[in-house]
Amino acid sequence: MDKKCVMGKIKIVSEVFDKFMMKRLKAEGMPILQNHITLFHILPEDGSTLLFNEVASLWQISKSSLSDIINKYEGQGLIQKCECHSDKRSVHIRLTEDAMPIRKRILELEEEFRSLLLKDFTDEQKEIFECNIDKVINNINDFRF
Numbered sequence: 001m002d003k004k005c006v007m008g009k010i011k012i013v014s015e016v017f018d019k020f021m022m023k024r025l026k027a028e029g030m031p032i033l034q035n036h037i038t039l040f041h042i043l044p045e046d047g048s049t050l051l052f053n054e055v056a057s058l059w060q061i062s063k064s065s066l067s068d069i070i071n072k073y074e075g076q077g078l079i080q081k082c083e084c085h086s087d088k089r090s091v092h093i094r095l096t097e098d099a100m101p102i103r104k105r106i107l108e109l110e111e112e113f114r115s116l117l118l119k120d121f122t123d124e125q126k127e128i129f130e131c132n133i134d135k136v137i138n139n140i141n142d143f144r145f
Contacts (some may be wrong), residue, residue, distance in 0.1 A: 017113055024109050030102055031076050036069055040095065040103045049082055049092035078102065
C-alpha cells in the first residue's frame with residue numbers, strides 16, 4: 001500500500017478492531033452487537049439519563065434506527081426509557097445496573113486492543129500518536145457534513 005494512502009490504513013485498523021470486538025463479544029456471550037458499542041459509550045456510566053434526541057444526534061443515526069436499538073436493549077434489561085414528566089413527548093434513556101458490567105468490559109476490551117495496536121511503541125510514541133489522533137478528530141469536527 002502506498003505511503004500516501006493514509007485513509008486505507010485507517011480503514012484497515014478500523015476493520016481489524018471491528019473483527020476483534022465482534023469475536024470477543026461473541027466469545028464472551030455478551031448480548032450486544034459490535035456496531036451498538038457506541039450507545040454504551042454515549043450513555044453515562046453513572047446511570048443518569050440523556051434525551052433520546054440527544055443520543056441520536058451524538059451517535060449520528062436516525063431516530064427510527066435508535067428506537068429499534070433502544071427497544072432491543074430495553075427488552076434485555078440493559079436500557080431503561082423514562083418519560084419526562086414536564087414534556088410527555090421527550091424520552092430519556094439510561095443504562096441500567098445490568099448494563100454496567102457490559103460497559104466496563106467493552107472498555108477493557110478496547111484497552112486490550114489499544115495495547116496490542118501500540119505494543120511496539122515507546123511511551124512517548126504512544127502519547128504523540130494519541131495526540132495526533134485527537135488533532136485529526138478536531139479537524140474532522142471542523143468540516144463535518
